[in-house]
Amino acid sequence: MSDLRTKQRIRRLQIMGGIAAGLTLLSLAAYSFDGPSMRASERDGQKVIPDFAAIRAEASAIRVSLSDEAYTLVNTQEGWKMGDEDGYPVRPDRLAELATGLEALSWGEGRTRDPDKLNRIGLGDPRDGGTGALIEIIDDNGQVAASLITGRKDSQLYGRLPDQEQAFQVVGDLPPFYNHDAWLDFDIFEINSDAISAVRIFDSVGESLYLQRSVGSSDRSFIPGPPFQNFKLVSRMAASTPALALTRFDPIGVKPASELQTRFVGRHITETHDGLEVDVHAFREPDGYFVTIRAIEAGEGAHRGSTINDKAEGWAFQLAEYDWNEFTPRVSSIVRPPALALEADQPN
Incomplete structure (x- = not known):
């Protein structure tokens, strides 16, 4: 019986010794990873850059x-x-x-x-x-x-x-x-969606469109304005997405406008209810998708227009392709001319 207890005691000591050895190895491994880590030094609390x-x-x-x-x-x-x-x-x-x-x-x-x-x-x-x-x-x-x-x-x-x-x-x-x-300071303007009254779009194939809405109406209330009032919307979303593109302006880069190598392929003019106009020209460049911005000062928007131009003049702003596409839609993706609209409405 005594021999059995002795063997059990020895076994427990061996197990405890093994655990202790394992913990020691883990400590050494942690120490070797960071070197002499978590140690105090004479620099503790001192400024990294004095004065x-x-x-x-x-x-x-x-x-x-x-x-x-x-x-x-x-x-x-x-x-x-x-x-x-x-x-x-x-x-x-x-x-x-x-x-x-x-x-x-x-x-x-x-x-x-x-x-x-x-x-x-x-x-x-x-x-x-x-x-x-x-x-x-x-x-x-x-x-x-x-x-x-x-x-x-x-x-x-x-x-x-x-x-x-x-x-x-x-x-x-x-x-x-x-x-x-x-x-980079891309905080050029902040225009809320409810401030936008209309947008003029000139696409890459020479078509143009004017969309407008009344004060206080919803974001999906844009409709073709004169002389396009008889055009039919493809969908309300097709009109509101480009109409509110400026509210989602989010550049990812910038370069001097003098470095643009191509002609603009689209134009997008946003009008606000209080008379500010922001004219955007879109460029498909070898190194990405860019736009230039020019604010037209009018009425109460004159001060904001000048502030926008001070920040944006002389620069071309790079956009993600998805965002750039919102400034450059084909007019045919937004409306149908009256003749085509009538043909689409005819029963088969």
């Missing part, structure tokens, strides 16, 4: 380098722009988010020192094809006043200095850097 306010005041540009592209935000007399002084304006809210984030950013716990593991937490040097984003603040003399490689893994933000391999968690937040178009 950021002074650096910000002297900043002439902010350069962002990624593994597959690089872009620069430039401080001009007319505000921050993308690329150079003639570039497209940068969103002020996104720029403020970046400045606030960099100023508040502080070092957290140390993570890996292993250069082979930096890509796992988004801190590989992008100049060598790594996963990180290199942020460099350039002063008036063209010198780098401050720099940081930053990246994310899951919801955690990480950072390190470009000339150091030690990685850290960082406390704070920064805007995404991986889409330069997200920095």
Whole structure:
């Protein structure tokens, strides 16, 4: 009996020893993944960019380098722009988010020192094809006043200095850097659907159409107006979709209008109840679908028209094909001429 209990005790000790060994191996594996992780350092709580306010005041540009592209935000007399002084304006809210984030950013716990593991937490040097984003603040003399490689893994933000391999968690937040178009200020106008009174459409085959509705009517109340009042709608949706296209204006890119290589293939003029007109010309370019915008000042819409032109003049805005198609419908997809409408109504 005593021998049996002894064997059982030994067996339990062996099992417990095996569990302890397994836990030790798991700990070592976790340690080897992140290197000396979750450790305190003398940087804990210190600002990532000391004296950021002074650096910000002297900043002439902010350069962002990624593994597959690089872009620069430039401080001009007319505000921050993308690329150079003639570039497209940068969103002020996104720029403020970046400045606030960099100023508040502080070092957290140390993570890996292993250069082979930096890509796992988004801190590989992008100049060598790594996963990180290199942020460099350039002063008036063209010198780098401050720099940081930053990246994310899951919801955690990480950072390190470009000339150091030690990685850290960082406390704070920064805007995404991986889409330069997200920095562009496409807040050109805001027109509600109930403000639109009419639309003129000129399609690619030379046909034209005028759609209108009365004040207070629904979004699906557009009907052919003079001289097309005897035309028959294919459907109410066929009329309302292009009529309200401007309310869904959502660019995905931009380029100087001077770089357009083709002639426009459609024209779309939106009219509002208070006298504003927005004239859109559509272009099918080798590199995508683009539109130009010109507001016509009239009546109470004069101030808004001038504001729109200040932002849009000289630029061609890229749209997704689906959105571009709403500005360029064939007239035949919206209405039938009176003769064809009568023929369609005849019994077989």
